[in-house]
Amino acid sequence: MAPWAVGAGAGVLALGPGLGPGFVLRYDMVFVPDPPLSATTLGGGGGFPRAVPSDAVVGALAQLLPADAVQTVLLLAVFVLGAAGAARLVPGPYLVPRLAAAVFYVWNPFIAERLLLGQWAVLLGYAGLPWVLSAAVRLARARDLARLVVALLPAAVGGFSSVVLSALVALPAGLWGRRGAADQDRRMPIGQRVPGAVRSAVLAVAALAVVSLPWLVPALGSGARTDPAAVDLFAARADTPFGTVGSLVVLGGIWNAQAVPEWYGHPFFAACRLVLSVAALAGWVWLLRRCRPLFGRGLTAAAAAGFAIALLGVAEPGRELLRALIGAWPGFGPLRDGQLYVAPLALLQAVGFGGAAMWLRGAAGSGTGHGGDGDPGEPLSSSEADREAGSLRVFGALWTSAAGSAGGGRPGAGRGAGAARVAGAVAAAMLLVAPFVLLPGLVWGAAGRLAPIAYPGEWTAVQRIVSADERPGAVLVLPWSAYRGLDWSGDGSTAVVLDPATKLFDRRVVWNDDLRVEEGGAVRVIEGEDQLARRVDRLHAAGVGVSGYLESLGTLGIRYVLIEREALRGPDTAAAVDPLSAGLLRENKFSDGFREAEVVHRGPRLILLELHDEQVGAVKDELSVLEVTGWLATVGAIIWSLSVSGSSLVSMRPDRNTGTVSRKESPTC
Amino acid sequence: MLRVIAACAIGAALAGGLAFIGTTVATNASSTAEPVNESLYNYGDR
Numbered sequence: 049m050a051p052w053a054v055g056a057g058a059g060v061l062a063l064g065p066g067l068g069p070g071f072v073l074r075y076d077m078v079f080v081p082d083p084p085l086s087a088t089t090l091g092g093g094g095g096f097p098r099a100v101p102s103d104a105v106v107g108a109l110a111q112l113l114p115a116d117a118v119q120t121v122l123l124l125a126v127f128v129l130g131a132a133g134a135a136r137l138v139p140g141p142y143l144v145p146r147l148a149a150a151v152f153y154v155w156n157p158f159i160a161e162r163l164l165l166g167q168w169a170v171l172l173g174y175a176g177l178p179w180v181l182s183a184a185v186r187l188a189r190a191r192d193l194a195r196l197v198v199a200l201l202p203a204a205v206g207g208f209s210s211v212v213l214s215a216l217v218a219l220p221a222g223l224w225g226r227r228g229a230a231d232q233d234r235r236m237p238i239g240q241r242v243p244g245a246v247r248s249a250v251l252a253v254a255a256l257a258v259v260s261l262p263w264l265v266p267a268l269g270s271g272a273r274t275d276p277a278a279v280d281l282f283a284a285r286a287d288t289p290f291g292t293v294g295s296l297v298v299l300g301g302i303w304n305a306q307a308v309p310e311w312y313g314h315p316f317f318a319a320c321r322l323v324l325s326v327a328a329l330a331g332w333v334w335l336l337r338r339c340r341p342l343f344g345r346g347l348t349a350a351a352a353a354g355f356a357i358a359l360l361g362v363a364e365p366g367r368e369l370l371r372a373l374i375g376a377w378p379g380f381g382p383l384r385d386g387q388l389y390v391a392p393l394a395l396l397q398a399v400g401f402g403g404a405a406m407w408l409r410g411a412a413g414s415g416t417g418h419g420g421d422g423d424p425g426e427p428l429s430s431s432e433a434d435r436e437a438g439s440l441r442v443f444g445a446l447w448t449s450a451a452g453s454a455g456g457g458r459p460g461a462g463r464g465a466g467a468a469r470v471a472g473a474v475a476a477a478m479l480l481v482a483p484f485v486l487l488p489g490l491v492w493g494a495a496g497r498l499a500p501i502a503y504p505g506e507w508t509a510v511q512r513i514v515s516a517d518e519r520p521g522a523v524l525v526l527p528w529s530a531y532r533g534l535d536w537s538g539d540g541s542t543a544v545v546l547d548p549a550t551k552l553f554d555r556r557v558v559w560n561d562d563l564r565v566e567e568g569g570a571v572r573v574i575e576g577e578d579q580l581a582r583r584v585d586r587l588h589a590a591g592v593g594v595s596g597y598l599e600s601l602g603t604l605g606i607r608y609v610l611i612e613r614e615a616l617r618g619p620d621t622a623a624a625v626d627p628l629s630a631g632l633l634r635e636n637k638f639s640d641g642f643r644e645a646e647v648v649h650r651g652p653r654l655i656l657l658e659l660h661d662e663q664v665g666a667v668k669d670e671l672s673v674l675e676v677t678g679w680l681a682t683v684g685a686i687i688w689s690l691s692v693s694g695s696s697l698v699s700m701r702p703d704r705n706t707g708t709v710s711r712k713e714s715p716t717c
Numbered sequence: 718m719l720r721v722i723a724a725c726a727i728g729a730a731l732a733g734g735l736a737f738i739g740t741t742v743a744t745n746a747s748s749t750a751e752p753v754n755e756s757l758y759n760y761g762d763r
Binding site for chain 2: 281303314317320410474475479532533571
């Protein structure tokens with residue numbers, strides 16, 4: 049249980065004030081009160097399924113818990129699952145190396161920067177990577193599929209990017225980690241033999257496909273496009289003094305300068321983090337040579353492939369290739385965010401960090417006092433870990449071991465060797481806290497940047513009005529821009545976040561999904577994926593006037609128009625911020641409504657217009673037969689996998705007898 | 718010998734880090750700032 053506890057502790061330390069009542073809102077992380085569970089959140093309605101099925105899962109969980117508690121549970125799950133998964137990949141019977149891996153995996157620049165960008169769904173997939181690796185490496189027969197599907201549960205919740213990351217790990221692991229496939233091949237008639245690696249890869253693809261159906265089916269039918277111009281803006285960038293490549297090696301390099309943790313670029317911390325990553329890589333090499341873990345080649349290949357993808361955006365030829373790929377097929381769009389793909393390298397470094405702790409501890413030479421029966425190249429079973437970690441004996445055992453080794457380890461060991469072992473044990477213990485100390489910007493809500501805030505009552509008021517209306521029709525959100533600066537905390541701070549209105553309603557919301565990114569003092573715009581938003585864009589450009597505008601919105605299937613007055617910053621600046629919203633407010637100043645619409649909510653923060661029914665040409669948001677089939681297949685496969693494997697993700701047991709090195713050869717492993 | 722050196726290096730790094738954090742927290746210094754006084758925000762800045 050110790051790795052689970054360490055993960056929970058790290059989560060509490062990182063989230064800090066965010067664990068209290070209220071919602072942590074930051075960039076892509078948007079949680080709302082009473083989040084809807086509707087056909088739209090399940091992928092229906094024709095929009096681009098960018099938050100499928102994560103929004104649906106949040107909506108489902110919110111039926112059981114308050115929505116802010118759901119957010120807390122999901123964020124903590126990232127740390128707990130990630131830490132426990134990384135720990136169980138470290139071979140050998142020793143707890144400290146496994147805890148070192150656990151700490152490294154959940155306390156590094158990658159997790160800090162993605163958290164500050166609000167990409168909790170991506171982080172769920174990241175947390176599931178160790179479990180995916182562990183399951184994929186044993187893929188040999190169809191019955192192994194159930195274990196992989198269970199391991200893919202976090203990625204299934206996370207959606208698109210999470211599944212892509214999982215594929216990056218699962219496919220190499222399946223190709224190079226097949227267990228017993230060769231034996232099985234030999235038993236089969238020659239004419240029927242299928243290479244085990246191919247069989248494992250096919251099984252991995254099948255598992256990935258089945259958990260992807262909820263977002264894959266609507267995505268293929270959405271007609272979405274991806275703007276190749278985004279390649280330049282979302283490519284990895286240098287956020288340390290070591291350039292872009294160096295930043296990626298230390299697991300940083302995110303494109304957004306606003307998502308970099310406090311003090312991260314300070315030369316002292318940057319240098320120390322670089323040393324830490326190099327030590328972790330050295331530990332990985334040592335571990336590969338010493339223990340030859342079954343997942344070694346697969347994880348090495350996954351990390352190398354991920355790093356190569358991340359590097360694509362660093363130089364112009366790579367960017368040109370990415371632009372060509374995205375131009376040929378929008379499905380290559382996720383490759384534009386290169387830094388995302390260092391996630392397998394983070395896992396490799398975490399396990400290598402455990403290896404470094406193992407080396408420091410000197411276990412390779414002593415081999416005394418810890419007669420664990422784990423097999424080489426495989427993690428311990430949970431029960432062994434539980435026994436070892438069941439009490440405060442953990443750290444006591446470390447010191448006892450060190451002292452014992454110092455006093456009489458191997459015959460002939462002198463005082464110098466004993467001192468070295470004590471120093472090694474102390475260093476291993478210090479390694480446990482090094483990731484925390486050398487990345488202080490993640491502590492306590494990322495130095496206060498992940499603070500909870502409460503929604504003003506007006507937001508739930510307009511949510512109730514729209515929810516009470518059973519007639520079809522989308523909600524259009526103005527001002528026509530995706531991100532807002534919310535100053536609801538009352539302490540003068542501003543939370544920059546995707547407009548919460550995009551997730552507030554149980555029907556399709558049309559918002560400007562163009563992304564504005566500042567580079568070199570100039571704001572560049574990346575065209576969004578939603579085709580209905582593009583049609584509204586063209587309507588704005590046409591300059592048809594307020595009446596014509598509202599009439600046209602009705603024909604596009606829009607029933608409500610939500611104007612966020614607080615984003616306009618008052619009447620004096622409204623016209624400069626968003627002329628269209630200002631025009632609507634001006635027209636509405638001396639009356640209760642328009643000829644084409646009625647004001648159904650008017651408050652200091654929000655105005656909600658409802659278009660007259662006869663103007664609205666909308667159809668009800670529903671799931672297509674294909675989308676329903678996709679959901680049924682995914683949910684059915686998950687239920688089947690849980691029942692077949694007889695376990696949840698938490699209780700998945702590692703297998704035995706799969707290593708390649710005997711314990712006599714390597715007492716460490 | 719390598720382990721002794723490693724222990725010293727890790728200890729020095731931790732001490733340096735803790736000293737920096739302590740000093741920074743004590744002086745309430747901050748090196749980054751959110752963009753403020755804007756109306757419509759960018760997705761981010763490179």
